Amino acid sequence: MDRRTILAFVLIGIIIILTPYYMELVVGDRPRQPDFSELPKSNLELERRRVREPEQKPVVSPERQQEPPPAREEAKQIRDFTPKPVYVETDLFTATFSTAGGTLKSVVLKKYSDLDGNQLEIIKPGSSALGITLDDQSFEHLEFVPHREHISITGNEQTELIFRAESEGKTIEKRILFQANRYRSDMTLTVTGADRNSRTSLLWKGGLADTEGNPEENSIYTMVVTSAGGEVDQWDVEDLGPNGDPLPSGTISWVGLKTKYFLAAFILPDGRYEMNMTGENSPLSLEEHYETEIVAETNDTPLTLGLYFGPISYDLLRSQNQDLRGNFKELELDEIMDYGFLRPIMKPVTIVILKSFLALHNIIPNYGIVIIVFSILIKIVVFPMTHKSLVAAAKMQELQPKITALREKHGGDQQKVSQDMMKLYKEEGVNPLGGCLPMLPQMPILFSLFNVFSGAIELRQTEFAFWITDLSQPDRIFLGGFEVHVLPLLMAVSSFFQSKMTMKDPKQAAMVYIMPIFMTWIFWSMSSGLVLYWTMFNVLTLAQQKIMEKTKTGKKSLPHMFSP
Incomplete structure (x- = not known):
């Protein structure tokens, strides 16, 4: 595993786990011839x-x-x-x-x-x-x-x-x-x-x-x-x-x-x-x-x-x-094989994902379509966890006016603010960690997907469609003599609209632009199979957030979740 991939793991993991805290903060949170006559006959x-x-x-x-x-x-x-x-x-x-x-x-x-x-x-x-x-x-x-x-x-x-x-x-x-x-x-x-x-x-x-x-x-x-x-x-x-x-x-x-x-x-x-x-x-x-x-x-x-x-x-x-x-x-x-860190946990998860992925290919011959279908199946699997995280984050946003009032009431006395906030959480039945804890079980899935899509020989030299001729390599087109990777740019666009839809507070405006740029940098030289999966997952998350907005708990603005 190269340094760039390790860095990607670490940074994305930090984003996934700490995003709910950020939302709370900005809202108010490789010789002689021998004799062969006696050789066996069969x-x-x-x-x-x-x-x-x-x-x-x-x-x-x-x-x-x-x-x-x-x-x-x-x-x-x-x-x-x-x-x-x-x-x-x-x-x-x-x-x-x-x-x-x-x-x-x-x-x-x-x-x-x-x-x-x-x-x-x-x-x-x-x-x-x-x-x-x-x-x-x-x-x-x-x-x-x-x-x-x-x-x-x-x-x-x-x-x-x-x-x-x-x-x-x-x-x-x-x-x-x-x-x-x-x-x-x-x-x-x-x-x-x-x-x-x-x-x-x-x-x-x-x-x-x-x-x-x-x-x-x-x-x-x-x-x-x-x-x-x-x-x-x-x-x-x-x-x-x-x-x-x-x-x-x-x-x-x-x-x-x-x-x-x-x-x-x-x-x-x-x-x-x-x-x-x-x-x-x-x-x-x-x-x-x-x-x-x-x-x-x-x-x-x-x-x-x-x-x-x-x-x-x-x-x-x-x-x-x-x-x-x-x-x-x-x-x-x-x-x-590269199972990543935390091997006792990552190895079985990676094997299950790999075997499921290959089994799907026995039905669908095009690996690009397999990745799209696979992203849908993974989204279905993690939907309950993502839903729970989004709901918990929405409840936290509902408490922001009260939290702001507590801060104004106690001024710089952080001890009293913390005591009253914990009391408020208990009265309202809200777990302040409820936005990130449901995301933790998804981390082995996320990292295993990196291992599968970045290193599986089954994706080597496999075509998808259009300009994507090798799912194990970055996609490439040349414009004006420059090499351009289109999929990371499409992923950035999907990430931008996802952020735009969910980040309503003016204090979050910079993140609408920073996060797509950051994710583009992370994924720019990664395999097109991995970026295709991630882009598809972004689109599915957009659909999930639309559905959430139509539910009772989703009428408020929901924070952006950057992971499966």
Whole structure:
């Protein structure tokens, strides 16, 4: 969550809670060819292969590595070779590996597009994943021979990609299991011929691509995410520097790199792994470079882990609890999602709102119309609370002449004024907090709506109508060479008329103009989906106030409520 959004939360929250008090005041208040003859013949045989569970105690070094890691010696080649690409194509993505180190070079997601309309590459150019080192010896440039150079699967099909390499009496084998309809894959790494006490490392070098074409925003959202010892943490470049925070301790469940919408993660099934992380950035280009290392003692025991390269979507992240062989482990990968502050309260509210929003989209295909309908439904839900708040505020306004008289009677004696005011409230059956207390239960809904509309990948590159071509980005039109965001201006107009209708006292005249300007500033660079929702809600609130004016308690001027 960036600083502007946090500031928006704080300021809007202050407005919502303190508006009734103000009204009272102004009225009076991110080699040789190996032998593949013994490879399994079918996926069924693959699934029958099991690796015995290690019995190592979890070890994670909490100390920040102050010195750069020593240079690693390159493993000796049996023969010269030219690196070749190896492709794995599923229904969801195309992964490109290199025979140099058997490293992953590219993941192109088929169901998402880049800014030019092409299938989306999520790996930053020049990055490398799944490189291997053994103690101080690097295998990242050693020839890894694949058993196939192109694999294509569809539906529920599973298949393995197998790489083998040999160097100085050691044999390294990577087996990566894919399923066509899953973003997850499962890898087994076996090293034979190595010293029993050797340590094997799996590396991720580089980062994720800036998929949104906004380096500044990408820098804000890009970070390393970890789950260790039952705690989920986020680490930006500064946190991973020489003077950064200590690394987490405890059993590592997963470690990944996320951007606003996408995640690359290593999922670790047991507690034998350690991790090291470093990060650096270029202040001029805003580019960030991360390195993550997963380390475990070899002990003649294969290393197993899961891999996830895909979107940050609640249901997808929850589904990663089950690996491709049907084993279940609670990962809590969804904890990387932005639920805002007060997480124990905000998370369940956000999930309910998100699932309701997506369920509505199953009926209505246009997300813009979904937002409009959703705003109506939310208005219906919060109507009783808003109504109660408006009625309470109206009663307070009815007491203003009497309160003014008390102030005149006691002059500057604030103690007597307060005593008589409390007595007056009791006699009239009025709660001075009645205008703001009904608004408090709405706050989790308000903040959850910010989280959903500002960060939901389901809104990414979704069109509404007219000039609104991406509900996850600010709406844009160009007038005279200047970029103009129309929706915040429309929202300001609706806010102005709402204020104009309700603020009758001359002392409130400035607020009629100040509040629309303030809200325009807050929402100017926010997603058009969020601003569309807020504008629609303003219109609905205007309608509610009209209805209130026709009721017995609403004949008086009602204060302006700036929230759902």
